[in-house]
Amino acid sequence: MKAFFFLPKSAMNEATQYYTDLIIKSFEGCQIVISQEPIVDADIDIIVTIRVGDQRQLKFKDKKKKYFYINWYQGIGPEEYELLYNYTLRAKLGKIYLTYYEKKSFKKTDLFLFVSEEMKVFYEKKYNLDLKDKALIIPCYNKLLDLKSFEVEKKYEKLSFVYAGALYGWQCIDESLQVFKNVYEFDQSATLTLLTGQKEEGEALIEKYNLKNVSIGFVKLEELQDELKKYKYGFLLRKDDPINNVATPTKMNSYLAAGIIPIYTDVVNSFEENIKLGNYSIKCNLEKNSIQEISNSIIEFNKKTIEIGKIREVYCSNFDNYYNDDKYINMIKDKLTQVKIKR
Incomplete structure (x- = not known):
């Protein structure tokens, strides 16, 4: 299997780099393509994105192929935007706009990476979904104990x-x-x-x-x-x-x-x-x-x-x-094994 990681420069910082490296380590036995450009070759099987909006930027050489989508949800973006702009009219309009694309992402994504169980519950209530078998919980962290x-x-x-x-x-x-x-x-x-x-x-x-x-x-x-x-x-x-x-x-x-x-x-x-x-x-x-x-x-x-x-x-x-790389790498590995079996 071949996995495509769409990691544009604007999405990367110390925290996201550590998180994506963790995911990459779990793709043992898979061929991996890491790209800042959204061009997806026809031989790709799995697509990994780390922002909701990144999925809609993708351009496919094989538009008929069915891909397995993995997305990391770093936070509840629409609600954060509303807070950031103090619940003004701009904030409310922005929330509507972001919710629209978030909802599209939820329809497309096959494996959800959430930072907490509470985030999974929040989204299940928001979109009336059962994500029990489609979600993994990995907290945000980027440091090991010194x-x-x-x-x-x-x-x-x-x-x-x-x-x-x-x-x-x-x-x-x-x-x-x-x-x-x-x-x-x-x-x-x-x-x-x-x-x-x-x-x-x-x-x-x-x-x-x-x-x-x-x-x-x-x-x-x-x-x-x-x-x-x-x-x-x-x-x-x-x-x-x-x-x-x-x-x-x-x-x-x-x-x-x-x-x-x-x-x-x-x-x-x-x-x-x-x-x-x-x-x-x-x-x-x-x-x-x-x-x-x-x-x-x-x-x-x-x-x-x-x-x-x-x-x-x-x-x-x-x-x-809690802050254990091996624990989360093995969780993702187990899930990917299930994906391979299904395919």
């Missing part, structure tokens, strides 16, 4: 925080900064580093909340993990809505891979079902907990002594069970 990150000198003795990524409101950067401000008022040794390319926006937020001990840094993507492992705590706050319920933010993977203790909300269903950190996380809910309550939980948590051997063991377990 065991050396637990051994950084005095890492868990410092009251150090990090926020990595873009400074968008929907990522709850404002709430993260307010929490930090409260912690700092209790203990002036607390530091926060914003690792972001949005320096001006970061400076404006620091001024808005009159923050002390907050710095803005930027490192190249390939250097990010080496930087992250210097910190004890990482912010990953989200609000309770369908977009966050179905997501699996790669930020969690980046934090855990660097031995960071995450401060996160309990609204990401996949994390609730699969990530088991025991005493090594600070979990909250923005709809139920006030900023002061979240701050107090951090202050209380920080009184604990972190045992390096135990936290390493807990994190290893999560990478063995």
